[in-house]
Amino acid sequence: MRIRLKIWRQESNETSGRMESYELKDVNEEMSFLEMLDVLNEQLMEKGIRPVEFDHDCREGICGQCGVMINGEPHGPLQHTTTCQLHMRTFRDGAEIYIEPFRADAFPVKCDLKIDRSAFDRIIQSGGFISVDTGQAPEANTTRISVPVAESAFDSAACIGCGACVAACKNASAALFTSAKITHLVKLPQGQTEAQERVLKMVSQMDAEGFGHCTNTEACEAACPQEISVLNIARMNWEYNKAHIMRK
Amino acid sequence: MLDAKIPEGPLEEKWNYYKSHTKLVNPANRKKIDVIVVGTGLAGSAIAASLGEMGYRVKSFCFQDTARRAHSVAAQGGVNACKNYKNDGDSVFRMFYDTIKGGDFRSREANVYRLAECSANLIDQAVAQGVPFGREYAGYLNNRSFGGVQVSRTFYARGQTGQQLLLGAYQALMRQVHAGHVQLSTRHEMLELVVIDGKARGVIVRDLVTGALERHGAHAVVLATGGFGKIYFLSTLAMGCNGSAIWRAHKKGALIANPSWTQIHPTSLPQSGEYQSKLTLMSESLRNDGRIWVPKKEDDQRPPNQIPEEERDYYLERRYPAFGNLTPRDIASRAAKERIDAGYGIGPLKNAVYLDFSRAIGEQGEDKIREKYGNLFRMYQKITNVNAYTEPMRISPAAHFSMGGLWVDYELMTSIPGLYALGESNFADHGANRLGANSLLQACVDGYFIAPYTMANFLADEIRTGPIDTKHPAFEAAEEQVKAQLRMLENIQGKHPADYFHRNLGRVLYDKCGLSRSAAGLSSAIADIQQLRHDFYKQLYVPRGFAINTELEKAGRVADYLELGELMCHDALTRNESCGAHFREEYQTPDGEAMRNDKDFAFISAWEWQGANNPPLLHKEPLHFEFVTPTVRSYK
Amino acid sequence: MTQSTLTKKIWMALTGLFLCFFLIIHLLGNLQLLIPGPASQQQFNAYSQLLSGNIIIKIISYILYASIIAHVIYAIIITMQNARSRKVKYKYDKRGNLSKWYSRNMGLLGTILFIFLVIHFRDFWYVYKFGSLPLDEHGHKDLYTLVVTVYSELWYVIVYVLCMVALFYHLIHGFFSAARTLGAYHPKYVRWIKALGWAYCIVICAGFAFIPVYVHFLK
Structure with a gap:
């Protein structure tokens, strides 16, 4: 198949960018989307054009490093699928495909499709953990956790930190990411001791990074490759409100 | 010359004895000590966090955009642990024995025993951190059986155990x-080790x-930089996984042990075209219910469902009636390759075998199979667009795990004092074949429970050293060398990008240093790789003059692979026996099984770098089996 | 502003929910317009009188004004801050596929409602409070006649009904959004709130829209 590409090119954080058009013939529909970009890059290099920089690593949908806007949607048109798991058979012959980086002021573009998502790390640093030093842990089976609780904690913990939720949100809010971690930890008995402090710190860090407000459009859930539920956001709000009322 | 520093005493006392007699660093002195940790996977994050908690000053580096993306x-x-929660007879010794036997008796008894001994602590630590392991209805932790052992000792978090442990x-x-x-630096790649007065002092x-x-x-x-299976180009590894950190340490004097022992995983998705960049792994657990077969007729073009039962060759069940489809990974992969090479492979490139669930679906119902493997079937459909409930999956072997790596002693220290290697980047615990669910365990145990003790033994003597001066000539020289190499790679301006050479290298290694090896094949592989390396330095193309430059990163890694690949071939060539993942065609029984030679090859091959144009130098660390007797692994 | 994003959202939710509550009272009053015959006029005017004299109602009405103002101000602050969170826009944007249009256009719907509110206040509240309304036979200000007169204009009825459609969409998202902001996270209760929200919005908006249509054609 033959496709036409419009790709965001931006040499560095300091320069401005623009959309550039490329054409690819002989695209195999069994190719993954990123393999298509590999082929494009080989052809660009043959012509002496700087290859398109994009983030990717595991290429099996779990590391969360890949992630671009494809035809105006995070990770492209297939629901609950990361960019690396998207295959060219999803597109028709002759298709025009727009590729842009995830955009948010908290995710500055580094080069082409590469962005800086370290804001997510700083949110986790502010409190997204259970404070247990190596060696302090008690015998694992002393804490019983029912299957539904463990499973629902897992649902929240499944986040891969790709940033599609922020990219999809009209306000570039990081509420889904932040709440998934808060919810994962507060659902488990081990995580409850620090629940109050954690939610206050993480929300405050989320705000400091310049993410917008959550206005509950639920676009994040629709864009999330891991199907993280917006009810995590409700849980974060609940914990936050509780912490506010209870704190001294 | 090679001293593994294994403590004296009975097997079960060694680690305790070591811990009680090792030197310590006073808490007040720890803040005077700097430690660099390269890599943020399970081993790297675990040691960096543990040392940080103890009060050391740690600098941590990863090439990904955040620490959470490492390929763990x-x-x-x-992840295996001998908690014996199932009361089914598990014990530290049994886990030790399973692991050392699974590794075909090519690992150190003391190391493997310690791995089993520390496994229980890891589960405690992970649960305390909030890892949502699978539970039973009463709320206690659940286990599954894995990888052909007779007890249930595998803890799991759905099919994402690595993700949850890493988080x-x-x-x-x-x-x-x-x-x-x-102090964490993401998007930083280590390009050189700095050695001052024989000690590792920086990067x-x-x-x-x-x-x-x-x-x-x-x-x-x-160094906690993971495995180098990506050297085969097509592998189950992440695109960025590389051998550069350990290779550059090797060139500074660290020995590499058993580099050719690579686990080729039997159940990965086959290559579908030239453009392909990686092979996705399908969990080994599928073999619990799937049956593996190829058509009995060569070059059979019929779709699988039209091939009648009597014209199918269930070759694993035929050759290994006792274990059938559950034979260990090395054996299953080799048997698949045998059929594919004989011309019975299926799929457009004739490079795969069928993994068929029709009997399991018939016996247990589709719902039961969906409950067990729904996510894997969904993933299969996403990638191949084939519904595996109605048509068998196509699978094929793919490079997966490096049993080899930097040689380390019992303290996980390499042959360079002050340089440690943890997790998959070292060679220590898996022998010639790794058992399923032992890799997460080893990475975690190294990072949480072993290195924090053993490093103190070295660091105790460093409290008076004072800060390391990065203006030292050794730093100067190392930086110059890196700068020169980068400039050189950019200035070749040939016509092929790094991937071209990488792909060709991968092809040579799969053919000649993969599932089966021969002296003739390995010798020609060495010549092929030397030629490829020669071409690389003549024809490489790297875009010049850009700060962010993925092609330059790749080129550096491929340059190292082109040297490491040759070492792998030397390693395989000198080991005139078949053991675990290493199968030499000359050393097999009449019915095609591996023939180990304990008399002449019960040793670890540790290689020393002798310069680019000289063959590497082999050091042998003999393996002593005091507590177990090596037996023939038979799965017939 | 040192309030967190979540705190600002709580104020939006609380003021919004208070306005939702007020709409119920308001609708109950308006339903008296549906009473057939002259009893309707008497009842409606008496009710209006009762509301304007009562001290509790007075306090509530001040809370109401404050709520409207706070709701609007917080909306403006939040919208402005959100606009700053992504200064470089997407060149090609199909994110509309991922969410409901009205959830993304609360500001627009809110603006429509605000304009409606201004007209509504001018036509009824202002005239009632500061204008010179004639008295009915019981000595109450004759708001009823004013309403019937205004609703006799067809274009006004159309505008009114359209505004109620806007209100419906604003309410349906606002109601769920408020529930989430306050922390309703349990799936079971979220289902109940969903059902309640739909029922509430349909009843309120259909009720408000039906009244002018009824008055226009039948009075």
Whole structure:
């Protein structure tokens, strides 16, 4: 198949960018989307054009490093699928495909499709953990956790930190990411001791990074490759409100 | 010359004895000690967080955009620990024995025993961190059986155990970053080790955003940089996985042990075209219910469902009636390759075999199969667009795990004092074949429970050293060398990008240093790789003059692979026996099974770098079996 | 502003929910317009009188004004801050596929409602409070006649009904959004709130829209 590409090119954080058009013939529909970009890059290099920089690593949908806007949607048109798991058979012959980086002021573009998502790390640093030093842990089976609780904690913990939720949100809010971690930890008995402090710190860090407000459009859930539920956001709000009322 | 520093005494006393007699660093002195940790996977995050908690000053580096993306994240199945929660007869000794036997008796007894001994603690630690392991209805932790052992000792978090364990370690690391004990640099790649007066004293890293080189000094350096299976180009590994950190340490004097022992995983998705960049792994657990077959007729073009039962060759069940489809990974992969090479492979490229669930679906119902493997079937459909409930999956072997790596002693220290290697980057515990669910365990145990003790033994003598001066001539020289190499790679301006050479190298290694090897094949592979290396330095193309430059990163890694690949062939060529993942065609029984030679080859091959144009030098560390007797692994 | 994003959202939710509550009272009053015959006029005017004299109602009405103002101000602050969170826009944007249009256009719907509110206040509240309304036979200000007169204009009825459609969409998202902001996270209760929200919005908006249509055609 033959496709036409419009790709965001931006040499560095300091320069401005623009959309550039490329054409690819002989695209195999069994190719993954990123393999298509590999082929494009080989052809660009043959012509002496700087290859398109994009983030990717595991290429099996779990590391969360890949992630671009494809035809105006995070990770492209297939629901609950990361960019690396998207295959060219999803597109028709002759298709025009727009590729842009995830955009948010908290995710500055580094080069082409590469962005800086370290804001997510700083949110986790502010409190997204259970404070247990190596060696302090008690015998694992002393804490019983029912299957539904463990499973629902897992649902929240499944986040891969790709940033599609922020990219999809009209306000570039990081509420889904932040709440998934808060919810994962507060659902488990081990995580409850620090629940109050954690939610206050993480929300405050989320705000400091310049993410917008959550206005509950639920676009994040629709864009999330891991199907993280917006009810995590409700849980974060609940914990936050509780912490506010209870704190001294 | 090679002293593994294994403590005296009975097997079960060694680690305790070591821990009680090792030197310690006083808490007040720890803040005077700097440690560099390269890599933020399970081993790297675990050691960096643990040292941070103890009060050391840690600098941590990873090439990904955040620490949480290291490839430990992709491990699916589970993590072994001998908790004996199932009351089914598990014990430290049994786990030790399973692991050493699974490794075909090519690992150290003391190391493997310690791995089993520390496994229980890991589960405690992970649960305390909030890892949502699978539970039973009463709320206690659940186990599954894995990889052909007779007890249930595998803990799991759905099919994402690696992700959840890594997030636990990552969060512990983030906590230390926030506390100021760990300084984390993401998008930084280590390009050189700095050795001063024989001790590892720092690294040169490249900032992958600005392109700048940085010097970092420390009293000890830990490499936790994972495996180098990506050397085969097509592998189950992440695109960025590489052998550069350990290779550059090797060139500075660290020995590499058993580099050719690579686990080729039997159940990965086959290559579908030239453009392909990686092979996705399908969990081994599928073999619990799937049956593997190829058509009995060569070059059979019929769709699988039209091939009648009597014209199918269930070759694993035929050759290994006792274990059938559950034979260990090395054996299953080799049997698949045998059929494919004989011309019975299926699929457009004739490079795969069928994994068929029709009998299991018939017996247990589709719902039961969906409940067990729904996510894997969904993933299969996503990638191939084939519904595996109605048509068999196509699978084929793919490079997966490096049993080999930097040689380390019992303290996980390499042959360079002050340089440690943890997790998959060392060679220590898996012998010639790794058992399923032992890799997560080893990475975690190394990072949480072993290195924090053994490193203190070295660091105790460093409290008076004072800060490491990065203006030292050794830093100067190392940085110059890196700079020169980068400039050289950019200036070749040939016509092929790095991937071209990488792909060709992968092809040579799969053919001649993969599932089966022969002296003739390995000798020709060495010549092929030398030629390829020659071409690389003549024809490489790297875009010039950009700060962010993925092609330059790749070129550096491929340059190292082109040397490491040759070492792998030397390693395989000198080992005139078949053991675990290493199968030499000359050393097999009449019915095609591996023939181990304990008399002449019960040793670890540790290789020393002798310069680019000289063959590597082999050191042998003999393996002594005091507590177990090596037996023939039979799965017939 | 040192309030967190979540705190600002709580104020939006609380003021919004108070306005939702007020709409119920308001609708109950308006339903008296549906009473057939002259009893309707008497009842409606008496009710209006009762509301304007009562001290509790007075306090509530001040809370109401404050709520409207706070709701608007917080909306403006939040919108402005959100606009700053992504200064470089997407060149090609199909994110509309991922969410409901009205959830993304609360500001627009809110603006429509605000304009409606201004007209509504001018036509009824202002005239009632500060204008010179004639008295009915019981000595109450004759708001009823004013309403019937205004609703006799067809274009006004159309505008009114359209505004109630806007209100419906604003309410349906606002109601769920408020529930989430306050922390309703349990799936079971979220289902109940969903059902309640739909029922509430349909009843309120259909009720408000039906009244002018009824008055226009039948009075």
